[in-house]
Amino acid sequence: MLALLLSFIIGGVFILLIGKDPFVVYAMFFSQTMGSWYGIGQVLFKATPLIFTGLSAAISFRAGLFNIGAEGQLIIGSFLVAMVGCTFSSLPSFLLIPCALLAGALGGALWGAIPGFLKAKFGAHEVINTIMMNFVAAGVISYLVTNVYSVPATVHTPQITASAELLRLDVFASAFHGSPVNVSLFIALAACGGVYYLLWRTRFGYELRAIGLNPIAAEYGGISIARRTVLTLALAGALAGLVGGNFVLGYKHYYELGFSEGIGFIGIAVALLARNHPIGIVLASIFFGILEYGSLTINTMVPKELSNILQAIVILFMITLTKFLSRWTTHLQECIVQDSNV
Amino acid sequence: MKPLLPFILVGILLGYSGCTKKSSEDQKPEVLKVGLVFDVGGRGDKSFNDAAFRGLVRANKELSVEYEYIEPGSGVDREAALRQMASRDNISLIFGIGFIFTDDITNIAKEFPAKKFACIDYTYDSLKQLPSNLVALEFKEEEGSYLVGVLAALLTKTNTVGFIGGMESPLIKKFERGYFSGAKSVNPKCDILVGYAGITGDAFKNPGKGKELALGQISHGADIIYHASGVTGLGVIEAAREQQKLVIGVDSDQYHEAPGYILTSMTKVVDIAIFETIRATIGGTFIGGHARIFDLKSKGVDYVYDDNNKNLIPEHIHQQVEQIRNKIISGEITVSSQ
Incomplete structure (x- = not known):
């Protein structure tokens, strides 16, 4: 809270510097994001993909791995989601939607498994390799979309069939009208539950966390690190690949080049802020959703560059100050414990 | 995530102050207000987007219209930005800059029939009917x-x-x-x-x-x-x-x-296309539902x-x-x- 307040004050100084009233800008920011159901819908829509990429980053962090490749994994995944959605038009919804999502997850999983395999087999560092896989994904997909699958004069694939579309929430709650939040929000929440169960209630999750805490001890204890590494990164990739459900099946109904703009990377920040816990990830994603949509709403008053700066400052403060504060409180506790011992 | 609750409270408070402010703005503005959403590149390209902005600034000076603009960061934001402009009571004309707006602006125009829309470089498909409140600005x-x-x-x-x-x-x-x-x-x-x-x-x-x-x-x-x-x-x-x-x-x-x-x-002349569309709107001669062509004859394209x-x-x-x-x-x- 302190972190938030500080960062907003600094942001306010920036706004003053360009000659705008920070109170007016902030009033706009909050009223547009949380003052209406439409705004809340937009925030939730922005939060949905971040939950997936946040989980993707968190699950690999738990295993002591850095997955920087969510961006590439979600590009591959979303593209496959769109391809399945427009190819198998004869299937009924209850088959087609799971198939499309499965294709997305498998695509992402493959994209994650490759650097996982390289790490396990040759010890090649996953940070470099996942980043490289991002470039490969972006290149391959933009070639395919532009030269093979695009609708003429556009940069997107053909529309998916109507039966593959995920319902928007405004169908159930008309208050959300116009905002693109859709059923994939619930898929994201289910994924959170799934990851929680996996990490803390299964043997695989236990082994995964053991590797993350101390790989040498884990291996000594009989856990095959190589296999877990491949599996973890594949799982992380699958989670990232599911992002396509939100954008492709739930919103635009096609894959468009450049739709993600860093969702994969923000996922890392989400995971860090949430300390890799699924429930924290939901909250952190909503927080980032507010920041993202909020900065769009104030764009009419302040330049885009400034809202980017504001966003970055908030993130910086939140992450460093929470770390700092928690260290400070533990230090304090230790002091108290020592005092009482004396 | 303990910071979230107070955050929401502050938000609600500020939200109310935002609402009360808005009602005073609603009192039928005399001047036309224009909203403009830039291409992903945004301002500063010394070419396409900047030409659009010039048209807007000229309209502001000569026709004393007010304007607001958004530079959306990613593809997902395009529709949200258009909708944000369209749902503002005091904005009555909205521009999308670039062919990439084609689908989004068509949908938003259908959803907000009372507002007027114009799109530069709209990918015109003669088989599809344009909404009657949308004009496609095309260049030869x-x-x-x-x-x-x-x-x-x-x-x-x-x-x-x-x-x-x-x-x-x-x-x-x-x-x-x-x-x-x-x-x-x-x-x-x-x-x-x-x-x-x-x-x-x-x-x-x-x-x-x-x-x-x-x-x-x-x-x-x-x-x-x-x-x-x-x-x-x-x-x-x-x-x-x-x-x-x-x-x-x-x-x-x-x-x-x-x-x-x-x-x-x-x-x-992206700037003139925008300026002329604004002037037509003020003069009541805005005609939607068709593509307006800027060619050599009308000096819509030319060489220096x-x-x-x-x-x-x-x-x-x-x-x-x-x-x-x-x-x-x-x-x-x-x-x-x-």
Whole structure:
């Protein structure tokens, strides 16, 4: 809270510097994001993909791995989601939607498994390799979309069939009208539950966390690190690949080049802020959703560059100050414990 | 995540203050308010988006309209930005800048029938009916490009000219085709080298790549290069300056980017299109549901010939190009966009 307040004050100084009233800008920011159901819908829509990429980053962090490749994994995944959605038009919804999502997850999983395999087999560092896989994904997909699958004069694939579309929430709650939040929000929440169960209630999750805490001890204890590494990164990739459900099946109904703009990377920040816990990830994603949509709403008053700066400052403060504060409180506790011992 | 609750409380409080403020704004504004959503590149390209902004600023000065604009960061934000503009009570005319807005602006226009919309470079599909509150602003880039193609082919000393496009897309292909046919029409032996910076929107903002492509074409003998590539073109201009060659600018008059090295510019009056649409809206003559064409005849596309570049273009060649202009306007020459 302190972190938030500080960062907003600094942001306010920036706004003053360009000659705008920070109170007016902030009033706009909050009223547009949380003052209406439409705004809340937009925030939730922005939060949905971040939950997936946040989980993707968190699950690999738990295993002591850095997955920087969510961006590439979600590009591959979303593209496959769109391809399945427009190819198998004869299937009924209850088959087609799971198939499309499965294709997305498998695509992402493959994209994650490759650097996982390289790490396990040759010890090649996953940070470099996942980043490289991002470039490969972006290149391959933009070639395919532009030269093979695009609708003429556009940069997107053909529309998916109507039966593959995920319902928007405004169908159930008309208050959300116009905002693109859709059923994939619930898929994201289910994924959170799934990851929680996996990490803390299964043997695989236990082994995964053991590797993350101390790989040498884990291996000594009989856990095959190589296999877990491949599996973890594949799982992380699958989670990232599911992002396509939100954008492709739930919103635009096609894959468009450049739709993600860093969702994969923000996922890392989400995971860090949430300390890799699924429930924290939901909250952190909503927080980032507010920041993202909020900065769009104030764009009419302040330049885009400034809202980017504001966003970055908030993130910086939140992450460093929470770390700092928690260290400070533990230090304090230790002091108290020592005092009482004396 | 303990910070969230107070955050929401503050939000609700500020939300209320925001609402009360809004009601005072609602009192029927006298002046027209215009909303504009930029292409992903945004302002500062010294070409396409900046031309749009010029039109807006001019309308602000001469017609005293108010304006607001948004520079959306990613594709997902485009529709949200348009909707945000459309749902504001005091904004009655909304522009989308760039072909990429085609689908989104069509949908939003249908959803907000009381508001007026205009889209630059709208991908017009004659089979689909445009909403009656949306006007598509189209340019005959191929006609202007044809003229600069003629000019380049008449002035080249090496019999080789170049074309550098940004994103390889149907829109930029129109520039290329016009340039190609224009050059071939007066100088069939002229070689035309063609290069594109890429296949995504990023290809419009990659000056490094532009310079590389231009140096490549120059090494193959090109002495005049036409670019249609946004910010990427600044690299093309840089290469020409280094190698003492000539560049044909695009969209805006780019003379001042490298005085003496800019042969001419194929101008596309995005600014006038925007200004005129705003004026029509004020005058009550806004007509939606159709595509408005800006061509050579209406000077919607043109090439620059003024005191700055007069010494680069001999008088008899200027005359020859002007004759071809008249033939295009009269319909004697038709320029294909395919």
